[in-house]
Amino acid sequence: MHRRFTGDTLVLASHNPGKLRELQELLADHGVTVRSAGELGLAEPEETEPDFRGNAALKAHAAATASGLPALADDSGLEVMGLDGRPGVHSARWAGPGKDFATAMARVTGELAERFGDWQSADKRAAFVSVLCLAWPDGHTEFFEGRVAGELVREPRGEGGFGYDPIFVPEGQKRTFAELSRTEKSALSHRGIAMRALLAALFR
Numbered sequence: 001m002h003r004r005f006t007g008d009t010l011v012l013a014s015h016n017p018g019k020l021r022e023l024q025e026l027l028a029d030h031g032v033t034v035r036s037a038g039e040l041g042l043a044e045p046e047e048t049e050p051d052f053r054g055n056a057a058l059k060a061h062a063a064a065t066a067s068g069l070p071a072l073a074d075d076s077g078l079e080v081m082g083l084d085g086r087p088g089v090h091s092a093r094w095a096g097p098g099k100d101f102a103t104a105m106a107r108v109t110g111e112l113a114e115r116f117g118d119w120q121s122a123d124k125r126a127a128f129v130s131v132l133c134l135a136w137p138d139g140h141t142e143f144f145e146g147r148v149a150g151e152l153v154r155e156p157r158g159e160g161g162f163g164y165d166p167i168f169v170p171e172g173q174k175r176t177f178a179e180l181s182r183t184e185k186s187a188l189s190h191r192g193i194a195m196r197a198l199l200a201a202l203f204r
């Protein structure tokens, strides 16, 4: 049995501006005031768990405990089939402390080309995964997951989105996530899928 969200304020337990913008847009029109972890001066916990679910729970719990309010966290990443699922939970870390995603994208495409001999022969299948955790200050948690399959391109394309968006073409599309409008990306994305499931189950 799900616990419904009946409060009027929700903390977004993220310091990632791209994620915050997407989550805020998905929560618009649901009659809830959204506060970000940064706005509340909450610390960013270290992501020490081995999977998305564990890290989403860790971030949501930390923010709920520190703020005394229900908190929503997203843990997400890019799984590349030809790299045995990497970077996965380490997606943010591949960009280094400077959050340099040009380098992270070049590492993904470079490792793929190297492993398969050349880019043409590489297994370019990939998926974005998002696990959302909504945690209450009393310790109760709810989880929702979203996944979108697609293919990688070698040359980054597009100015929208964030992270690995410029090299990811979702299934059935020709444009990368970074070439889609925000509304188009949300309709297809792992985070959009997970958030719509959460809203349907927990919100009125």
Ligand code: IMP
Residues within 6 Å of the ligand: 016, 047, 074, 075, 076, 077, 078, 089, 091, 092, 128, 161, 162, 163, 164, 165, 177, 189, 191
């Ligand atoms: P974390 O959940 O804070 O560990 O970070 C997730 C990382 O996965 C982000 O920093 C991005 O590198 C990547 N990622 C997650 N969702 C997306 C997305 O929608 N587009 C592009 N990259 C993403």
